Amino acid sequence: MRTAPATQEDVWRVLEAVEDPELPVTVTDLGMVQDVSVEGGRVRVRLVPTYSACPAIDVMRGEIRRRVLALPGVAEVSVDLTFDEPWTMARLSERGRAKLAAYGLSLPQRRLAEPAPCPYCGSTDTVLENPFGPTLCRALYYCRKCRNPFERFRPPAQ
DSSP states (O other), X not given: OOOOOOOHHHHHHHHTTOBOTTSSSBTTTTTOEEEEEEETTEEEEEEOOSSTTOTTHHHHHHXXXXXXXXXXXXXXXXXXXXXXXXXXXXXXXXXXXXXXXXXXXXXXXXXXXXXXXXXXXOOOOEEEEESOOSSTTEEEEEETXXXXXXXXXXXXXX
């Protein structure tokens, strides 16, 4: 008995379960997946990295490859990076934004120096403590109202 080859929908369903290893959000909610192509048993996934020096990208590529290869009828998977179009926070889904806020990560609009709304209490009485956070794509802030530290995505270079 021959199994039917995987479809684009099958691959997208798998991608919706692959999380960023540093954040509780999926690659699809981050808007990292540029496109998916399926030709018989060959699958190609193109990713837009959130940050060009993201140390987690190889982990995500490996996890995508592993999970897509587990689909029936898939013999080969390539997970390519594309820099044709830079990743911006506009690519985040609403669900992704909500997950990041629940995690305690604030999202800037344009510049790091803009008031950062606290993800815990909503106050904008916040201060940039350090432009270099635990990863290259995040900065550290402090809320003067609720006294909580929090992280914020660094905006793209202007």
